[in-house]
Amino acid sequence: MINPFGFIITVLYFKIAQKLKKLPILKNLPPILTAGILLILTLELFDIDYKTYNESASYITLLLIPATISLGYPIYKNTKLLKKNKRIIYCAFFVAVFVAVISTYIIAKFCHTNLNIIESMLPKSVTAPIAVEISKSIGAIPELTACVVVLTGVFGALFGHKILALCKVKNDIAIGLSMGASSHVIGTSRCVEIGKSKQVVMASVAFVLVALITTLMIPLFLLFLNLD
Amino acid sequence: MDNILKKILNFMQGFAILMFFYCVSMIFVKILHFAFSPAILGLVLFALALIFGIIKEEWIKNTCNFFIDNMAMFLVPFIAGLLVYKSVLAQNWLVIFLVIFIATTATIVFTGLFVEWGLKFLRLYKIKKSGGKHD
Numbered sequence: 001m002i003n004p005f006g007f008i009i010t011v012l013y014f015k016i017a018q019k020l021k022k023l024p025i026l027k028n029l030p031p032i033l034t035a036g037i038l039l040i041l042t043l044e045l046f047d048i049d050y051k052t053y054n055e056s057a058s059y060i061t062l063l064l065i066p067a068t069i070s071l072g073y074p075i076y077k078n079t080k081l082l083k084k085n086k087r088i089i090y091c092a093f094f095v096a097v098f099v100a101v102i103s104t105y106i107i108a109k110f111c112h113t114n115l116n117i118i119e120s121m122l123p124k125s126v127t128a129p130i131a132v133e134i135s136k137s138i139g140a141i142p143e144l145t146a147c148v149v150v151l152t153g154v155f156g157a158l159f160g161h162k163i164l165a166l167c168k169v170k171n172d173i174a175i176g177l178s179m180g181a182s183s184h185v186i187g188t189s190r191c192v193e194i195g196k197s198k199q200v201v202m203a204s205v206a207f208v209l210v211a212l213i214t215t216l217m218i219p220l221f222l223l224f225l226n227l228d
Numbered sequence: 229m230d231n232i233l234k235k236i237l238n239f240m241q242g243f244a245i246l247m248f249f250y251c252v253s254m255i256f257v258k259i260l261h262f263a264f265s266p267a268i269l270g271l272v273l274f275a276l277a278l279i280f281g282i283i284k285e286e287w288i289k290n291t292c293n294f295f296i297d298n299m300a301m302f303l304v305p306f307i308a309g310l311l312v313y314k315s316v317l318a319q320n321w322l323v324i325f326l327v328i329f330i331a332t333t334a335t336i337v338f339t340g341l342f343v344e345w346g347l348k349f350l351r352l353y354k355i356k357k358s359g360g361k362h363d
Contacts, residue, residue: 032304037307040308057308061302066291067302069267073289092339092346117323143313144320152328178339178343208268
């Protein structure tokens with residue numbers, strides 16, 4: 001029989017994190033991060049193996065499949081909005097992928113990082129399942145890729161809206177595209193939490209198309225640099 | 229009681245439709261040997277099916293809203309999963325920190341400003357164009 005510990009504790013901590021968000025001190029902290037920190041602390045404090053936890057928690061992760069497909073619904077509801085702004089939207093995806101890949105490469109190169117590690121970090125703005133596939137296909141380290149992808153998403157979810165507010169970006173189309181393109185599904189879930197439908201639609205479209213473009217662009221980029 | 233039963237059946241119907249699209253995408257990915265997530269391909273096919281009227285909105289509306297509203301919870305185990313990569317993180321912490329901090333900020337800022345200014349420019353261009361016609 002499967003140990004239900006992981007499933008129960010994840011749902012419980014997420015619900016607690018949602019309640020904690022109502023406190024003035026924690027109002028800016030996304031529940032995903034609060035719940036994640038609580039989970040890590042629990043697993044470490046009680047010396048619980050991740051495998052034991054994930055035995056039933058993996059069923060929660062499985063629900064990400066229908067949740068991702070569900071994002072087709074807000075896209076359908078806003079097809080007019082997408083058609084109206086199609087030129088700027090398509091250009092934005094190329095800007096996002098270009099900046100994400102080039103800046104990652106330059107920073108890692110500046111730190112004299114090993115080539116294999118640079119390659120592992122290139123798909124950092126792509127949603128985890130695809131990023132891991134890209135990483136495998138270019139011979140990088142999938143574990144490091146998965147790690148960087150999750151941390152990028154968390155960073156975007158935590159600071160994305162604040163950074164955009166500092167840059168005086170106020171348009172919901174711009175905010176949604178930026179969040180989805182930089183922080184994939186975690187950034188999109190932050191837009192869902194904020195509750196602005198335009199942002200959710202744009203973020204959903206962005207993370208899907210950025211994944212597609214990055215899948216094609218990274219091998220070309222490596223070929224161009226003669227790194228492959 | 230009837231109402232609750234109807235809601236449950238409606239939810240199950242929506243869930244079955246979503247999983248159908250996942251299965252179709254899985255078959256596509258397997259046949260075409262395409263390195264792409266079946267869930268994302270499923271999203272594209274699902275959106276197209278809605279746009280072309282193959283699926284009716286009322287069949288999936290409640291199920292989709294439920295999954296979208298709870299999406300963040302499904303990602304929590306990924307954060308706990310970072311524990312598995314403790315050693316990888318410890319070995320490369322500085323470069324990982326710099327890449328996440330600088331490269332992600334750059335992507336957020338450049339994309340956001342590009343779209344914000346692009347939309348403003350297009351709006352001004354349209355106003356100018358329509359103003360020209362009036363003259």
